[in-house]
Amino acid sequence: MRFIIPVILVIILELYTFSALRTLTKNKIILVGFWVLFALVCVVFFYQMSLVGKGSRFSLNTGYAIALLLTVVVPKLFVFAFLFMEDIVRFFQTFIHYFQQDTSFKEAIPSRRKFISQLALGVAAIPFAGFVYGVIKGKYNFKVIKQQIVFDDLPEAFDGYKITQISDIHSGSFDNKEKIEYAVNLINEQQSDTILFTGDLVNAVAEEMHPWVDTFKKLEAKDGMYSVLGNHDYGYYAYNSEEEILDNHKKLGKIHEQIGFDLLLNDSRTIEKNGEKINILGVENWGASRHFPKRGSLKEASKNVADNGFNILLSHDPSHFDFKEMEVNTTDRNHLDKVLDETNIVDFEKKIHLTLAGHTHGMQFGIEIPFFNFKWSPVKYRYPKWAGLYKEAEQYLYINRGFGFLAFPGRVGIWPEITVIELKRGTATA
Incomplete structure (x- = not known):
């Protein structure tokens, strides 16, 4: 029907x-x-x-x-x-x-x-x-979007700290090496302190990334590069058996390492400057839809993080941010999901100052008029928070529109995005 x-x-x-x-x-x-x-x-x-x-x-x-x-x-x-x-x-x-x-x-x-x-x-x-x-043309019409976010409790040493976020590379869809090399150079031109990747390196299998590893190995940031997995990275869309899925998982982990990404699987890292610290947390995929893997755990990712620390979280799916019904049945496809998160990000016991996500692609179709601060895409009816910056309970969520493309080999009005976020210390406005 x-x-x-x-x-x-x-x-x-x-x-x-x-x-x-x-x-x-x-x-x-x-x-x-x-x-x-x-x-x-x-x-x-x-x-x-x-x-x-x-x-x-x-x-x-x-x-x-x-x-x-x-x-x-x-x-x-x-x-x-x-x-x-x-x-x-x-x-x-x-x-x-x-x-x-x-x-x-x-x-x-x-x-x-x-x-x-x-x-x-x-x-x-x-x-x-x-x-x-x-x-x-549109699918490779890369745009650098700059966003300044003010926090009153940002460690002073990190005032002006620059983060470049990329998401949803989907390397299995690429068909133009010159354009991808241009985009990688564009990322490096931002000279950010760190690069954060929020998942979906491939469409289905690790081998899709093999032709592109040398290109993405050119990425560089002085404080390192950190990454998480997205729903497409687990192999659920290509394999049936647990053995094949785990093997794909291992292969993809090695590719992250080859590129220079520090892959965070419900884990955290600390960046220190002048005796002050910020924490980079990364959870495995957690999506509200029953069709997507649910392996993320904020408790695991934050277990080595102090209660009063300044925390930046990488979580591929933006529905993790404020979803209210955390008990969600998984399908047979998600039979490896042994960890369901204990709460959403907004209500978590430790404050997550900034969450970076992707996943929606802005549906690769929509209308944006920056001058009037107007944006619309059909994806908003599935994901109310679907692109750009959102704020709730003194916590921020930024959703990247995606680097690559999936299924539809193009973008109409919603262009591939390289996000540059500058952290500022001060009094945040409402």
Whole structure:
């Protein structure tokens, strides 16, 4: 049933778009070509999806098949919106004409207005162009976003301390070495004191990172680089057996080490300057969804941290920050999850001053207008906190929009992000 409804909706979109096209032209080659193109797109999509299964990698070809379908279908939502509103007007006009004039019901139905069809198709061309740009250019349109955060209890020695955060590399999706090298150089150009990576190095298996290790080994920060795992890093999406999953886990751990990441598996590290300290904590993945691994433990990660310490936490999934129902059933896929967290981050017994997360990618689709401080993406209906900076109970959460991309090989309006956070000591504003 979950596939039948989307198929019906897509067919409705196609019929409405065909109606607009037929209003503008009677050329049979164009009208028949419309349906031939739609059929070809569907054949390519369903063929590629049929190749995706447990134990198989999500290929770039599958990603481009998804991109092709979305590029062809999504803009038609705008056509539907215009024509459906026109149909409501036509509906009432029909009854008025029928009862006011001596005419048949069929003759009373007003025809579509050419102007509305032109307007609908013209507006739909905007998201169509956006999707095309997103696939060709947008996925590597790296943006450095700078954020200053003020804490009244930040150790004085760390006033002005710079952190670069990257997240969701998804190396299995890359197809342009030059662009990735550019992004790595861009990270190094920020000259931050430390680099923090918040998970999802690969799409499914450790081997996806092999062609990119030498590139990411060029990353450098004077106070070291720290990392955690994301839901895609465990191998649940590629393997069935516990042995294979654990083997993938070990391989990925070695890759983190080769790059220079200090991988934090429910653990912590201390950075010291002039006799003062801040703590970097990292938990394994903890996500509210029952489909994602739940192996994070704040108690384990903070057991060597003093009660009054200044703490920065790496936790891949932002739902960990303030989720209120911590008792969540795991699926069979998460059969290795032996540790469920004891509480969310906001309510934890030790104060977590700043949490860094990723995971959402901003859905790789949305609208952001920094000048008006406006942002929107459909992902907000799944993750109310989905990108940028949030504050609750004197604690901050920053969600990175992601470095790479997954499934859809593009980004539309939500660009790949390199975050530079400057810690400042002072009185925080509300």
